[in-house]
Every structure is written in C-alpha cells, then in structure tokens.
Amino acid sequence: MFILLRGFILSIAIVMLSFPVSAEEVSKGQIKSLDEQVQEIKAETLNLGVQMRLLEEKLLYPSSTQVAVYVSLDNVEKFRLDSIEIQLDGKMVAQHLYTLRELEALQKGGMQRIYVGNISSGEHGLQVLMTGRAKGSSGVRRTEKFKFRKDEGPKILEVRLVDSDDHMITLRD
Amino acid sequence: MARFFVLLASLLFAAPALAAGIANVKGRQYLSDYGDILYYAHQGEWFDAIVLFDAHQERSRGSDGSTTEAFSSQPGHMAGGFELKYRMHQRAERAMKAVIDVTAEDDLRNEALFRLARMNFQNDRPEEALHAVERIRGNLPAAIRSELAFLRANIALTVGRNAEAVAILKDLQSEKGLEGFSSYNLGIALLRAGSEQPGRKYLDRTGRIESDDRAVLAIKDKANLILGEKLLSEGHFKAAKEVLDRVRLSGPFSNRSLLNSGWADASRERFDNALVPWSILAGRKVTESTVQEAMLAVPYAYSRLGVYSTAALKYEAALKAFGGEIARLDASIVSIREGKFLKRLMQEDLHQDAGWIVSLRELPVTPETFYLLDLMASDDFQESLKNYLDLEQLLKKLEVWSGDLASFGDIIRLRQAHYKPLLPVIDREFKRLDAQMRLRSEQRDRIAQQLEAMLTVTRPELMMTADERIMSEQVARLERMMTPRRKKITPRLWHQIRRLRGVLVWNIHAEYDKRFADARKHLRELDHELDVLNRQHRAFARTRQTVTESYEGYDDVIRSLRQRINAAQGNVRALLARQGQVLEIMAVNELTRRRDRLEEFRVKARFALADSYDRAAKTDVQEKGAQ
Known part of the structure; x- marks a missing residue:
C-alpha cells in the first residue's frame, strides 16, 4: 500500500514536471545570457560613475579651493x-x-x-x-x-x- | 586592475593595521581616499566602493591634472574583490587572470588560481575550475591548503572523477575545519565510485558526529536523510527508520525525515508508529509540500488501522486546508501577474539584513511569497533577484546623474555669464601690475648682484645715503667750479671744501660695514615682501585659470556623458523589464506547480474520504449485525 500511495504522490510531481505548467519557461541559458548583459551594463554604469565623480570634483570643487x-x-x-x-x-x-x-x-x-x-x-x-x-x-x-x-x-x-x-x-x- | 584585487584583501581582512602602516608613508589624499573606500566596502556598498577606487586610480594617472598616488600592491590575500561581491564575474575573472599572468611569486599566483577555480565552480563551470586548479604548482599558502584540496575533491566529484575525489577526501578526514563535510562528501564519492558499503559507512559516521556547530549539525542531518532514504528505497525499513530518526526535529531536513520516517513504519504495517512522525509533520506550516503530503498520510494511517471515522474527519480537514491553499495560490498568481510581487521585493526596509529573502515569507501582505521560499533559495532565482535589485539601483543612479548633468550645464552657463564680461577689465589691470612687478623684480636682482660683488670688492659710493649723494654731488660741483680758479680763492675756502669731502668720505667708510649689513638685511626683507607678492601673483594667475576652467571645455564631456547616460538608461530599463519578467515567470511557474500538486491531492483526498465513509458505514453495519 505504501508503494501504491507513495507512488501515486510521487507520480503527481513527475507528471507535473513533464507538463508545461505555463506557456513560458525560463531556461538556464536565458538566465545566464541575461546575467552577462547585466554585468556589461554594470561595467558601463560604473565607468559613468567614475566620470561623473571626476567631473563633479573638477567643476564644483576645484583643487585650489x-x-x-x-x-x-x-x-x-x-x-x-x-x-x-x-x-x-x-x-x-x-x-x-x-x-x-x-x-x-x-x-x-x-x-x-x-x-x-x-x-x-x-x-x-x-x-x-x-x-x-x-x-x-x-x-x-x-x-x-x-x-x-x-x-x-x-x-x-x-x-x-x-x-x-x-x-x-x-x-x- | 591586478592591484585592485590584492588591495581588496587588505581592505577587508587587514584594513585597520594596514591603514596604520601606510599612514607613515602615504599622503593625506591617499589615506582619505582609502578610508572612504573602506567606509563603503564595510557597508556592502560595492558600487560606491568600486567607483571610489576607480576614481582614485584615474586621478593617479593624472588625467585630471592631479598627482594622487595610485593604490599599490600589498602582499597578502587575493580575495575575489569588490567586483566579485558585486557579482561582476566576467570582470573579476579577467582581473584575476591578469594577476595570475603577472605574478611571479608562487604563493600569490596559486592563491589567485584557487580563487579563480572557486569562482568558476560556484558559477557552475566545473571544467574551467578544473583547468584553474590544474595550473597550481609550487608553494601554496598554508591558509588555503585544506580549502584547495576540498575544492579539488568537489570539482573531481562534479566532473565524474570519483576515484580521484575519494583519494583526496580520504586525506582530509582529520581536517578539523572540514568536520562533517569531508566525511559526507567522501561517502557520496564512494557511492558514486561503486563502493556501496564504504560509502554508507562514511555517511553513517557523518550522521553520528557530536558537535555544537550549526553547519556541522546541518550536514549531519543531511547525511542521515540521504542514507535513510537510500535504505528506505532498498526496502531496509527498520534500518531506514533508525537513521531517519537521528535527524533533528528543528533543522532544515526535519520535514522530509519525518515524512520518510512515517513511511518506514507504514511499510512495515506499523501504522500506529507512523502516526507519530506524520502527526508532528501535519501540524506544521501548511505551505510546505511535505506537510501537505503528511495531511494525506495521517488519515491513510487511520484508515489502515481501521479507524475510518477519524480518517474521514482528517481527510475532510485536509480537503478544507487544500481548498484554502489553492485559493491563496490563485490569489498569489494573480497578484504576481499584476506586478505586486516585484513591487514588494523592491521595498527598501526588507533589504536591511542578510535574511531579508526569508523574512518576505512572513509578511501577511504578500501572499505571493508564502510558497516561494524553496524557489527563493535556488541559485537561479537569487541571482536573478539580485540582478533585478542591482538594475533598479543603477537606474536610480543614472536618473540622479542625468539631473546632475542638467545642473552642471546651468552652473556653467551662469559662470560664463558672470565672468566673461569681467575678465577683459581684470586682465588689463593684471597686465599693468604684472609689468610693474617685473620692473621691481629686475631692480631687486641688480641690487642683489651689486651686493654680491661688494663681498669681494668694496664700493663705498654705493653705500651713500640720498642726502650724502646730494651733498657729494654739491661738493663735486664746487670742486669743479673752484679748480680752474684755484689760485684766486683763499686756501681757507679750498680747505673747507676738501674737509667737506673728507667728512663725507669718512662717514661712509666709517659706517661702511654697518651700512653693508643693513643693505643685505633690507634685501632680505625685500625678498620676503616679493615672496608675498609672488604668491599673490600666482594665486591670482591660478584663480584666473580656475575661472576660465570653471566654464570652458565642458561641452564635449557633458554631451558625451549625457549620450552615454541616456543609452545606459534605455539598456537598464530594457534589462529590468526582462529580468522582472523572468522573476515573475519563475514565481508563477513555481506557484502553478504547487497549485497543480495540491489539486491532485484534493482529488485523491475526495476519493479517500468517500472510501472512508463507505468503510465506516460498512463497519457500523457489520458491528450492528454482530450485536
């Protein structure tokens, strides 16, 4: 009986995994690709942050004052x-x-x-x-x-x- | 960039001592920049820490005309770096590779390779991790020896080199810092290598460790759960029960072990015993899938014990609970699709402590998060969520900078309008004063030269006062007038003229040394005044240059920054939308999966309930018939 009930419960999970639960799925590749793009935009924004800081220092707080x-x-x-x-x-x-x-x-x-x-x-x-x-x-x-x-x-x-x-x-x- | 990583270790591990050490040799600007970076790094503000660091390095290259000293390499750890903390693995990897390529010392190079390997392994790239560890040779820092060996074993296990993993892990069994983990992994490696009995022995040994350490207790529970489930699947129910009952009632593996412990009893037809763990489990949070399963298992045990009426009541209770949970899941799915999940994740107050993802689950206002804890614990979701939060932060920064650029433009226009009409007048006046200064400066130089020459050749005539010079010229004129008529003037008058000359010469000669010393003193005083004047001159010239620089030469820079910021904003918005969509899809998929599972449970419960009622009725009839 254990095998039967347990098997039934486990089969639900397996069946659910095999069925498309949504029209959309997210693959590992999509996540990785998105992560790489996020890293690229982070690098660009970091560089912008550096340039903005240097510009602010030069414009608002020149070294002489x-x-x-x-x-x-x-x-x-x-x-x-x-x-x-x-x-x-x-x-x-x-x-x-x-x-x-x-x-x-x-x-x-x-x-x-x-x-x-x-x-x-x-x-x-x-x-x-x-x-x-x-x-x-x-x-x-x-x-x-x-x-x-x-x-x-x-x-x-x-x-x-x-x-x-x-x-x-x-x-x- | 290589320096960056070497510095990081000192920043995070030895900052106070290092700061004190370099205080003696570095400038104030260096120290304050360094302290500023630390201030943000120790708060986990990685973006700001990286910007400050890069800005310092940029200034040190003199691109803005300053002469700040660059952060130099410090011997010591080679930590993954701020970029790794900020999850910029690509940049961090490039930087680490650069360190590896340029570092000659074995210790530093090997430590960098170790960190590169660990980073690749954590990022699900075992082949690259293997390549990195295989390049390690020569001296190894003592602090990472056992960590490296453990990493090697884990990599070997992941790429299927089980025998190699077994060999490494056997040598690590006495490592105190790896207690529990080395024996657990060895057990798994042996099982994968086909050595069943030794593998079970090591899992069993891990499951019996005595420790107060939370991490060790967790791995102990995991070993018992894995071994127990293995025994259960092989039909060794008694042994499985013994092992599963070693798992703590409060740990992360408690629910699964309780459920399986019940099945171990049920498999031996000991349903009264199975009711003990299942009843405990059924009383826990209904959102857990194991708890939901236990809610069906408990009435099943009662029905097998012949207590059909109780079984029917329990099935009814389970049906009611499942119905409530399905309604809640439906509401959650709708809520996520309406964007409320992402909005809730963005709330600042949730991000204050490290366990904020867990705390989301406790919020009554966020039904969508009740069922997402397992999903939230997964690497993919966590990374995606962190990326989403980072993108939000980037967008806010870009918006602020966009506003800053507009303000900078206004400042520049105002400065130009104010200074431009004033400068021609100021420049004319400055030119006049500058010419005067040059003249006086030349005069001073002549006097200095004369005084220098008088150190070797006395020149009394140069030491005369203005009165004496006038008198000397008057006497000379008298002498010139008298000389042709010398025979006609009285000797007394001639003698008086000569005497006047004598007095004049006498006074000058008598006071020559004093006057010479005074002159040198006066020259020094003049030099001091000239120094003040020159400082003022330089200050003016600098201010004049600063004024020009305050509004000239910014157009191209600002235009270029504005274009880049606009482009970045567009990219961030697009990525944010996509990242948010990915999170929502992941969440909806998870909730749908859980909902469908509950739905199936509900169907099963309905059948079982009907069956229980039938059996209860039959039993009743039979009992009445017997009476």
Missing part, C-alpha cells in the same frame, strides 16, 4: 557615536546621524567624507559638535574648535574621535 572633512574613529570603545555636526567659519555645513552599519564601517577603519566644499586661502575655523552615549548609557556631548590654514592645494581635514576624557575630538590636517 577644495576643502574636505572626513570623520574617523580611533579604536573608540568608551562611547558610541550618535551624531556629528560640522561648522566651518561659524556656519553649519554638515550634520549626520549614524546608523549601526555606518558605525561598524567606521570602527573597521573606514573614513566618512562628511563634507566637501570650497574655501579661500588663509586661516579658517572649524567647530565639531559630537553627541553619543558612554558605556553605562550616560549621554556624551562634546564640542571642539580648531584653526587651520588653507593653502594652494586641496585641504583635507580628518576629524578623529578618540577614547579620551579630555579631548575626544581631534583634528588631523
């Missing part, structure tokens, strides 16, 4: 970063709330370009406001002010957060 601010973490364990706000010469230019994925990326050595813009040569002021949570869930709020000089080439500033009670926010330029 470009300033870029990056955020990084230096093995920070005592607190969890929530947000950062950047002021350039007293004007707020960037603020960011961090997701868990972004924080993980920073903790693994990533650097976030939080702001790119243009400034003139000479002395400038940068103010960084950071909020977060220390271990034990107490809130952390720190502000640091820095001076920097913009010369001929592009200026790159790295706001590096460190495990320190006095100066959590440091600047590398």
Whole structure:
C-alpha cells in the first residue's frame, strides 16, 4: 500500500514536471545570457560613475579651493557615536546621524567624507559638535574648535574621535 | 586592475593595521581616499566602493591634472574583490587572470588560481575550475591548503572523477575545519565510485558526529536523510527508520525525515508508529509540500488501522486546508501577474539584513511569497533577484546623474555669464601690475648682484645715503667750479671744501660695514615682501585659470556623458523589464506547480474520504449485525 500511495504522490510531481505548467519557461541559458548583459551594463554604469565623480570634483570643487572633512574613529570603545555636526567659519555645513552599519564601517577603519566644499586661502575655523552615549548609557556631548590654514592645494581635514576624557575630538590636517 | 584585487584583501581582512602602516608613508589624499573606500566596502556598498577606487586610480594617472598616488600592491590575500561581491564575474575573472599572468611569486599566483577555480565552480563551470586548479604548482599558502584540496575533491566529484575525489577526501578526514563535510562528501564519492558499503559507512559516521556547530549539525542531518532514504528505497525499513530518526526535529531536513520516517513504519504495517512522525509533520506550516503530503498520510494511517471515522474527519480537514491553499495560490498568481510581487521585493526596509529573502515569507501582505521560499533559495532565482535589485539601483543612479548633468550645464552657463564680461577689465589691470612687478623684480636682482660683488670688492659710493649723494654731488660741483680758479680763492675756502669731502668720505667708510649689513638685511626683507607678492601673483594667475576652467571645455564631456547616460538608461530599463519578467515567470511557474500538486491531492483526498465513509458505514453495519 505504501508503494501504491507513495507512488501515486510521487507520480503527481513527475507528471507535473513533464507538463508545461505555463506557456513560458525560463531556461538556464536565458538566465545566464541575461546575467552577462547585466554585468556589461554594470561595467558601463560604473565607468559613468567614475566620470561623473571626476567631473563633479573638477567643476564644483576645484583643487585650489577644495576643502574636505572626513570623520574617523580611533579604536573608540568608551562611547558610541550618535551624531556629528560640522561648522566651518561659524556656519553649519554638515550634520549626520549614524546608523549601526555606518558605525561598524567606521570602527573597521573606514573614513566618512562628511563634507566637501570650497574655501579661500588663509586661516579658517572649524567647530565639531559630537553627541553619543558612554558605556553605562550616560549621554556624551562634546564640542571642539580648531584653526587651520588653507593653502594652494586641496585641504583635507580628518576629524578623529578618540577614547579620551579630555579631548575626544581631534583634528588631523 | 591586478592591484585592485590584492588591495581588496587588505581592505577587508587587514584594513585597520594596514591603514596604520601606510599612514607613515602615504599622503593625506591617499589615506582619505582609502578610508572612504573602506567606509563603503564595510557597508556592502560595492558600487560606491568600486567607483571610489576607480576614481582614485584615474586621478593617479593624472588625467585630471592631479598627482594622487595610485593604490599599490600589498602582499597578502587575493580575495575575489569588490567586483566579485558585486557579482561582476566576467570582470573579476579577467582581473584575476591578469594577476595570475603577472605574478611571479608562487604563493600569490596559486592563491589567485584557487580563487579563480572557486569562482568558476560556484558559477557552475566545473571544467574551467578544473583547468584553474590544474595550473597550481609550487608553494601554496598554508591558509588555503585544506580549502584547495576540498575544492579539488568537489570539482573531481562534479566532473565524474570519483576515484580521484575519494583519494583526496580520504586525506582530509582529520581536517578539523572540514568536520562533517569531508566525511559526507567522501561517502557520496564512494557511492558514486561503486563502493556501496564504504560509502554508507562514511555517511553513517557523518550522521553520528557530536558537535555544537550549526553547519556541522546541518550536514549531519543531511547525511542521515540521504542514507535513510537510500535504505528506505532498498526496502531496509527498520534500518531506514533508525537513521531517519537521528535527524533533528528543528533543522532544515526535519520535514522530509519525518515524512520518510512515517513511511518506514507504514511499510512495515506499523501504522500506529507512523502516526507519530506524520502527526508532528501535519501540524506544521501548511505551505510546505511535505506537510501537505503528511495531511494525506495521517488519515491513510487511520484508515489502515481501521479507524475510518477519524480518517474521514482528517481527510475532510485536509480537503478544507487544500481548498484554502489553492485559493491563496490563485490569489498569489494573480497578484504576481499584476506586478505586486516585484513591487514588494523592491521595498527598501526588507533589504536591511542578510535574511531579508526569508523574512518576505512572513509578511501577511504578500501572499505571493508564502510558497516561494524553496524557489527563493535556488541559485537561479537569487541571482536573478539580485540582478533585478542591482538594475533598479543603477537606474536610480543614472536618473540622479542625468539631473546632475542638467545642473552642471546651468552652473556653467551662469559662470560664463558672470565672468566673461569681467575678465577683459581684470586682465588689463593684471597686465599693468604684472609689468610693474617685473620692473621691481629686475631692480631687486641688480641690487642683489651689486651686493654680491661688494663681498669681494668694496664700493663705498654705493653705500651713500640720498642726502650724502646730494651733498657729494654739491661738493663735486664746487670742486669743479673752484679748480680752474684755484689760485684766486683763499686756501681757507679750498680747505673747507676738501674737509667737506673728507667728512663725507669718512662717514661712509666709517659706517661702511654697518651700512653693508643693513643693505643685505633690507634685501632680505625685500625678498620676503616679493615672496608675498609672488604668491599673490600666482594665486591670482591660478584663480584666473580656475575661472576660465570653471566654464570652458565642458561641452564635449557633458554631451558625451549625457549620450552615454541616456543609452545606459534605455539598456537598464530594457534589462529590468526582462529580468522582472523572468522573476515573475519563475514565481508563477513555481506557484502553478504547487497549485497543480495540491489539486491532485484534493482529488485523491475526495476519493479517500468517500472510501472512508463507505468503510465506516460498512463497519457500523457489520458491528450492528454482530450485536
């Protein structure tokens, strides 16, 4: 009886496989061909992305006036970063709330370009406001002010957060 | 491109240490670009990571006039690369082959060949994978030795070289990292090679492994299921039951093993025993095909036990459940054809975690996904779905860039309108100032030359003040006037003139060193001022050039990019439609298959139900007759 019933049930599956269940079927070859075309369009779009980025840099942020601010973490364990706000010469230019994925990326050595813009040569002021949570869930709020000089080439500033009670926010330029 | 892959490994496996290491030797631009790429790579944003990487390499070639340093090769792993992660296998393969061709070190070359072989094997190209592993010779990184051997065995198994696979797998039995997998594969390889008993022995051994590892437990379950089904098909029902009952009740192979365990009992006419696994299974999610089969098997067992009334009730319940599921499948097929399936797949919130495809099934608003889990687990569907999502992402990017190009055009026009009338006036003023600067600069050079010469030959006359020079000229004029009349003027007057000259010369000589030192000091001060002036001059020239560059020379670039973006948008849209259609066909086919299967179950259940009622009635009559 087992053989009969089991055979009946299995035969249903086999019969169904042999019948065309739809007017259309998708073959392995079609899937592969489509995948190859997707790869080709990805390559073309990637190249367009590179050209667009270079054009944007040249057009909007020429090297003579470009300033870029990056955020990084230096093995920070005592607190969890929530947000950062950047002021350039007293004007707020960037603020960011961090997701868990972004924080993980920073903790693994990533650097976030939080702001790119243009400034003139000479002395400038940068103010960084950071909020977060220390271990034990107490809130952390720190502000640091820095001076920097913009010369001929592009200026790159790295706001590096460190495990320190006095100066959590440091600047590398 | 070779560098790209070598870099990737460091990016993903040794990023913090490497970043610290290169911090001392690379420029700020290099480090920030590197960190920026890492930021996106560690979030799995492969498109952005590749664009950033390629843009950095492009800048390093100086195509935009910058002098950024290119990312260089770092010794270490040869990971598949961002492109592999972004599923651009063709490009990744080309890059890997390039690494293989240019790398002289055995370790690096062999690691690249290993990764190429693995990529081909995973992409269902075992012959190419075999070709790659056969090129591996010489030193091998210790970290990949056992992985490579396991890959070789799997390739051999796939291309039918079973004896070779057996030989390799036998050597891997003591590898801790391959526990369960090596013995399972060896069992399969032996069975395929015709060595039945040794093959079963290894499957049995795998099925008895003690471990807490989820992957090992899964392969253990699989070994028991495969061995159990084999024994069942050969009629060794008791042995099959023992093996099938080793499978965990909660693993991915649980349903199938419960169903077969019941059949092992039923085959020995032990229907009361069969009811135990079948009843457990029949209480699980009705969308599973094994559960649906169990819903028929349970009443079948009751009818064989002579409990026809219960069998009839169970058949009725199964009929009701099948009817409900068929209606749901019909609704799902309609929903997919209306495009709702693709829309639901596109919802951003679903893509936040790695198990999002599974979570789709739990959504009550998406009936179309209830039955698709098996399909979704298949490579073809997953690849097609990922391609669809990637194409959607590409389309969004292309739309953004299209808008960006329009904005760039506006910016350029505004800049041109603003600067073009101003520049002629500024240029005229600049030319005048430039001429003055050149003149002063030449004067400075003459003074510098004279002071240099005075280091060896004293020139007091050059050290006179303006007053002294006037006085000297006045004295000289007096001397010239007096000389022809020398005999007529008084000696006292002549003496006074001579004395004046003497005082003048004395003062200059007496203060010569101080004045010379002062002059050199003043020249240095002048140089400082000239430096400031030259900086301003350069800054102006640069700004002037930047102004011109801010609106000139973009027309061709923008036109070309616009054409390419338009073309790409058209291609992506066409591919998106085709890819979406493929997904819908796959989904509809799967649902139709499941629907037809349920329909057949329903027909069977109806017959069985009628039969049960008849038998129940007959039994009733017989019992009454006996009374």
